[in-house]
Amino acid sequence: MMNIDMRTRKSPMQKLDGRTKLIALSVIFVLVLLFSHPAYILALLGVVMVIWWSAKLPLQTIKDLFKYFLVIAVIILVVQIFFYPGQTELIRLSNPVPAIGFSGFITLEGILFGVAMVLRLVVIMIVAPLMVLTTPLPELMLALVKLKIPYRFAFIMTTALSLLPSIQSHAAIIQQAQLCRGITYDTAGKFFTKLRASVALLVPLILGSFRDSQTLEIAMSSRAFGAPVKRTFLLDSQFSKIDYLILAVTIAILVTGIVLRILGFGVY
Amino acid sequence: MDDHPPAIHCQQLDFVYPNGVQALSSVNLVIEPGEYIAFVGQNGSGKTSLVKHFNGLLKPTRGSVRIFGEDSSDKKVSYLSRKVGYVFQNPDDMLFCTSVQEEIAYGPRLLGMDHTEINQKVEHILLELGLDEHRETHPFALSLGDRQRLAVACALSLDPDVFVFDEPTTGQDYFGGKSIMNLIDQLHAKDKTIVIITHDMPLVAEHAHRVVVMSGGQIAMDGSPAQVFSQPEKLHQLSLRSPQVTQLAYEMGFTEQAILGVPEMVEWLSRSYLSADTTNPGSQP
Amino acid sequence: MSALVEFNNVTYTYARSTKPAIEDISFSIEPGEFVALIGPSGAGKSTLCYCFNGSIPQLFNGSMSGNLNIAGCDPFEDDIPVLAQHVGLVVQNARTQLFNVTVIQEVGFGCENLGLPRPVILERVKQALDFVGLSGLEEREPTALSGGQQQRLAIACVLAMDPEILVLDEPTSELDPIGAEQVMDVIARMNQELGKTILLVTHDMEFVTKYASRVMLLNDRRLIMDGTPQEIFSKVELLAQSRIRPPQVCEVAEGLRQLGYRLDPLPVTLDDMVQSLKVLRHG
Numbered sequence: 001m002m003n004i005d006m007r008t009r010k011s012p013m014q015k016l017d018g019r020t021k022l023i024a025l026s027v028i029f030v031l032v033l034l035f036s037h038p039a040y041i042l043a044l045l046g047v048v049m050v051i052w053w054s055a056k057l058p059l060q061t062i063k064d065l066f067k068y069f070l071v072i073a074v075i076i077l078v079v080q081i082f083f084y085p086g087q088t089e090l091i092r093l094s095n096p097v098p099a100i101g102f103s104g105f106i107t108l109e110g111i112l113f114g115v116a117m118v119l120r121l122v123v124i125m126i127v128a129p130l131m132v133l134t135t136p137l138p139e140l141m142l143a144l145v146k147l148k149i150p151y152r153f154a155f156i157m158t159t160a161l162s163l164l165p166s167i168q169s170h171a172a173i174i175q176q177a178q179l180c181r182g183i184t185y186d187t188a189g190k191f192f193t194k195l196r197a198s199v200a201l202l203v204p205l206i207l208g209s210f211r212d213s214q215t216l217e218i219a220m221s222s223r224a225f226g227a228p229v230k231r232t233f234l235l236d237s238q239f240s241k242i243d244y245l246i247l248a249v250t251i252a253i254l255v256t257g258i259v260l261r262i263l264g265f266g267v268y
Numbered sequence: 269m270d271d272h273p274p275a276i277h278c279q280q281l282d283f284v285y286p287n288g289v290q291a292l293s294s295v296n297l298v299i300e301p302g303e304y305i306a307f308v309g310q311n312g313s314g315k316t317s318l319v320k321h322f323n324g325l326l327k328p329t330r331g332s333v334r335i336f337g338e339d340s341s342d343k344k345v346s347y348l349s350r351k352v353g354y355v356f357q358n359p360d361d362m363l364f365c366t367s368v369q370e371e372i373a374y375g376p377r378l379l380g381m382d383h384t385e386i387n388q389k390v391e392h393i394l395l396e397l398g399l400d401e402h403r404e405t406h407p408f409a410l411s412l413g414d415r416q417r418l419a420v421a422c423a424l425s426l427d428p429d430v431f432v433f434d435e436p437t438t439g440q441d442y443f444g445g446k447s448i449m450n451l452i453d454q455l456h457a458k459d460k461t462i463v464i465i466t467h468d469m470p471l472v473a474e475h476a477h478r479v480v481v482m483s484g485g486q487i488a489m490d491g492s493p494a495q496v497f498s499q500p501e502k503l504h505q506l507s508l509r510s511p512q513v514t515q516l517a518y519e520m521g522f523t524e525q526a527i528l529g530v531p532e533m534v535e536w537l538s539r540s541y542l543s544a545d546t547t548n549p550g551s552q553p
Numbered sequence: 554m555s556a557l558v559e560f561n562n563v564t565y566t567y568a569r570s571t572k573p574a575i576e577d578i579s580f581s582i583e584p585g586e587f588v589a590l591i592g593p594s595g596a597g598k599s600t601l602c603y604c605f606n607g608s609i610p611q612l613f614n615g616s617m618s619g620n621l622n623i624a625g626c627d628p629f630e631d632d633i634p635v636l637a638q639h640v641g642l643v644v645q646n647a648r649t650q651l652f653n654v655t656v657i658q659e660v661g662f663g664c665e666n667l668g669l670p671r672p673v674i675l676e677r678v679k680q681a682l683d684f685v686g687l688s689g690l691e692e693r694e695p696t697a698l699s700g701g702q703q704q705r706l707a708i709a710c711v712l713a714m715d716p717e718i719l720v721l722d723e724p725t726s727e728l729d730p731i732g733a734e735q736v737m738d739v740i741a742r743m744n745q746e747l748g749k750t751i752l753l754v755t756h757d758m759e760f761v762t763k764y765a766s767r768v769m770l771l772n773d774r775r776l777i778m779d780g781t782p783q784e785i786f787s788k789v790e791l792l793a794q795s796r797i798r799p800p801q802v803c804e805v806a807e808g809l810r811q812l813g814y815r816l817d818p819l820p821v822t823l824d825d826m827v828q829s830l831k832v833l834r835h836g
Binding site: 309310311312411412438439440441442443444467470507508509511512513515516519520530531533534537538541542 | 592593594595699700723726727728729730731732734756759796797798800801802804805808809812814823826827830833834
């Protein structure tokens with residue numbers, strides 16, 4: 001029989017069952033929303049970074065993500081610092097300006113809340129790629145299906161992800177074709193030229209994807225997609241001891257987290 | 269600088285893609301203004317990588333490409349596209365405006381031409397390419413053949429001297445292919461330099477004046493269609509084939525010179541091969 | 554016994570279209586035939602292909618009339634997954650019909666959907682990949698394959714479901730010469746070695762004469778000719794009206810006929826022509 005085990009076993013993360021990863025990462029997700037104290041969220045961030053490191057994923061990916069995130073983070077921070085209705089007054093800037101909801105001073109609560117918001121987003125931003133980058137799409141789909149997500153939904157989700165590279169390469173071709181029309185993509189400063197150029201890119205890309213999606217539908221049904229029988233999965237995955245261990249630890253952490261939260265810890 | 273530089277001049281051109289794949293190695297090529305040249309070869313042989321150097325879409329890794337004497341390495345595509353027009357295989361990738369005339373006016377507008385000049389140019393091109401009845405039509409509502417004409421119109425609007433066509437007949441029926449080839453012949457008749465990439469050997473035999481066969485990132489053969497197609501063994505090694513009529517002539521023993529068209533073949537057969545006094549096939553032209 | 558495929562007065566009109574895409578089409582195909590479907594762009598060839606596995610009428614909101622029998626199934630009644638076990642449809646443009654992450658997943662997809670047992674699927678995937686010459690590439694990404702390999706993969710995907718009929722819509726139109734030859738070789742072997750019935754849509758008339766035993770010519774929505782390649786390519790005027798250029802050897806034969814030479818039956822392939830000319834010369 002031929003080898004159908006397509007997982008390249010590089011890191012402990014990749015050895016895990018998709019379900020384990022989905023559950024563990026969802027728990028992190030829940031915890032990060034449960035607590036609002038920056039120290040707690042920072043601890044969670046630490047855990048996530050350890051996972052990232054153990055998954056042997058390049059730190060560069062995180063750096064790249066941050067390039068896009070930095071502006072948003074600053075905006076969130078500023079908004080929270082200035083407008084969060086806190087009590088512990090730190091610096092008085094001016095008289096209150098009720099019209100825009102500004103109390104006139106910066107509070108400790110405002111800073112903490114802003115920092116917590118940003119940290120939360122950072123954790124969420126790292127957790128999602130962690131899942132996708134360590135789990136081949138067929139395994140992700142299998143995990144979703146085994147977790148009782150309807151197959152059709154799981155298929156659409158993973159297929160959309162798998163089509164991204166081909167959309168990217170089509171975009172590159174369109175960009176080249178349009179360069180030949182005299183468009184310059186690097187016209188510094190000319191906002192409307194840039195805008196025009198991105199519209200020019202999107203129109204054929206979307207129309208092309210639309211046409212492709214019709215072909216895709218025919219091709220999929222030609223291969224019995226949606227047949228009213230119980231589907232077989234070529235790929236299979238069983239829980240190993242490590243999976244059980246990690247699930248146990250995850251659940252323990254979740255329970256502890258909930259208890260702490262009920263006792264009033266970790267909130268501000 | 270040379271007073272009459274070649275349209276395209278590649279010297280010791282190497283190109284390596286960022287992923288490390290070497291697409292071209294030591295290509296030397298001169299294309300003079302007014303030539304009608306076809307590039308053939310299997311996919312991955314380097315045809316597309318080579319012609320993408322002709323308007324700066326790709327820049328040499330080593331060696332040089334000069335376009336009418338100008339080194340391409342520090343020129344933008346937007347600048348070079350006024351000298352070399354490039355028509356992609358799929359016209360849809362090139363079109364993005366809301367009407368045919370808008371589409372044609374787009375390039376000249378970017379060049380900063382004035383309003384009257386643009387209008388004149390658009391009118392002229394609409395008429396020349398037979399698109400005037402569709403001037404208000406949305407490009408995507410046109411037939412494939414007309415969308416392809418529009419893609420040519422867009423290249424034409426920048427007034428280039430060289431036109432590159434990447435597989436202009438692929439995916440089209442005989443009539444569609446013939447119609448676009450007629451258009452290309454017309455451009456050539458107006459002293460434009462024509463470069464086509466194709467897999468269609470009868471098309472090469474019937475239209476091009478020069479054929480370059482690419483293989484493994486290098487030029488494997490370069491000559492007139494008659495010269496190239498008279499070497500069936502060499503073509504076979506490159507997994508290419510002469511047009512069927514050329515193969516037929518060869519099979520019948522006429523090997524002195526490649527027969528490229530059906531009429532010549534019929535003439536040779538009736539005059540020589542099938543006429544009663546012929547005893548030694550192949551010896552009489 | 555009735556034919557494997559029967560179309561009786563089939564007309565189909567796409568939604569929001571005033572004219573039918575195919576009109577009053579009637580023909581039948583016997584098991585094991587290799588039929589080439591030719592015609593200019595827009596004649597209705599792809600529409601006809603979609604009728605074979607129920608994609609039309611089931612995936613489009615058009616209107617359809619007439620009677621169809623596809624391997625005992627009725628595309629009006631039976632679901633596409635049922636028809637898919639009898640008809641393998643390979644649509645134009647290989648790239649868009651490949652959507653899995655690995656070759657093995659891609660080929661297994663159809664059988665997985667049919668709920669076949671895992672060992673059966675693995676055996677079928679292995680055989681299909683062997684047959685199209687892609688063994689050893691199981692773990693590769695379909696998008697990383699060459700155009701010709703992608704097209705053979707698309708064939709393997711439907712072949713694994715073991716249909717009696719294969720419908721292939723312009724499988725070679727975007728390929729280079731080597732890729733096209735390899736794809737045609739696979740199609741021919743499916744017909745000869747596996748006894749599959751083939752309907753091939755193509756613009757390449759040299760492939761038509763080399764491989765098909767029967768040619769159907771579709772023009773302007775209607776089936777206007779149905780016969781052997783020799784019969785079809787003898788009708789020079791009708792072909793010109795349908796904007797079809799016959800293979801060059803047929804044009805040479807026609808040129809000779811006009812000069813009074815007798816070439817019967819019409820040579821349609823290079824080898825036929827060489828033989829006919831030798832006979833003509835030596836009497």
